[in-house]
Amino acid sequence: MAATTSYTVRSPQWILTYSGVNISADVSQMVVAIRYVDRLDGASGELEVEIEDSTKLWQGAWYPTLGDIVSLQIGYSGDLLLDCGEFQIDELELDGPPDVMRLRCLAAYITNAMRTANTVAYENVGIVEIAQQIATKYGLVLVTASSESESDVLFARVTQRRQMDLEFLKRLAREHNFDFTVRAGQLVFYERPALESVAATVVIVRSDTIRFSFRNRSRRIYGAAQFSYFDPDTKELITQSVSADQASPTGDTLKIVARCENAQQAQLKAEAALHLHDMVLVDASIEGPGNAALVAGSNVQLSGWGVLDGKYLIETAKHHLARATGYRTSIAARRISA
Template structure:
């Protein structure tokens, strides 16, 4: 039987580099968060012949594209591919003796203004999708929109001395949408809708090298209440969702009762997500990505359907492949 192993195809500054640098790489880690932060790629390497501290020394802004290729995953010939996306080198370091180094890269656009330039703008009579399309255009990338239903119009929202990344991520969060940058795209999707999808894989105790489980009721809610002043009548209006003794109370600006309801539903869902968490290290599976769900079995009352918040893929220079999963129980 062919041995299970994995390697990472690398394209450095637009040039295929796997064969040339594979002998120097000791480990590669790709971290894939479902939302809220950039994907990252970390490479550790040995530099006994001083190439990396010499002619090959990295430069901030170098580009990397990576693809994990996992061979003979479940059986001989079961080969899987995971495109990790496009990255910009943002830090690197070296130490000795022996000489070793690390290169870190993140999935931000080539146009750094997306995360560095603060803007002030009032957006009026616009949808979240339309805002995302314009912001993606500023950054020279595309918007990937995966939200069901017709987009609703926001009468007015202020971007006040915020970067496009910060503003748009906060806006998506306000309305219960998840956002991340992947493969030169701003990706927006509905996390609660994704949690309703079927499980992409089954995790049993035999597939876990280690695991830990935690539940915390603090900061969770059975419902919510949003108070706002009507733009038309200037009267105070309260919108309530859910019921019970643990009510999340918020106040702020809303265009209408429907708008207030969207905001408080999103706030309650965000607060309740992650009440029950499971962390696990498993044998690498290049078919899993963050934002998918898995079915955990064999752990008694800890079993259930879990949403993947973050995956870190760890590929060693010798071909070993493991994954660290951070997951949240899907409350059904």
């Protein structure tokens, strides 16, 4: 008799909490799909829950209240679930027939106060300290790498003029080569090189994917950057230059003229601007079976695509659990090393 091979089929699991109450068992037969989007670069996460409502419960006694708090954990039974954090119901949509209610939710930390534009002057502080002050203001825990170079980004004075706090922090981050995201009560604030240096947490091979696409471009990819600023003490135009770590398809030089306080900041801004352009030399979109380890800001190793193989940093992760397709995860990522 031929030997048989058995395979363990993992069972997707999700835990949905509404206003602090676990409603997973009550709604498990009604939920058609759950979609969670996790983003890097200062963007907030999103959650959508699609519910079959032939009983009209969600149009009556169970009709949700805008602003109510919903939280989600997703993954597989027996494994550590991905904590997606808390969300606030922002929009309700009813379609039919058949009757389907959709709860569209935004990250709960986006409060009215956080949507308010502020004018604040920061003096003699570093960029990480500014991130800490903003995190503390909204009850978030700052998570950052322990790196000496982070404390080097110091400002004698930097002003937030009629901007929302996270909008201001995003501008500072982009100008000085940082990335951040807010997830599950944490403000994760890292230098891009520190994020990119972390080992890949997952290996994705071609045979494990459902669909994929890659893009390799030359437009606005530079071989060097020059940042020039006017020094008020010497009355001279000072230029700082940096070169790319990888060969540019065009060899073009990115030239920037802007205000800054000193040569050190000019150097950092030149590096940040060059990195911001060149980091999209190769990017990928991958969809495969659900994987709770795939989150924005983590690194993965892609294998099976020849010269496009390498280590990639995830900028967006979308987790989609549906009756028709099961649990799937799709990522948008950029290559950081071949």
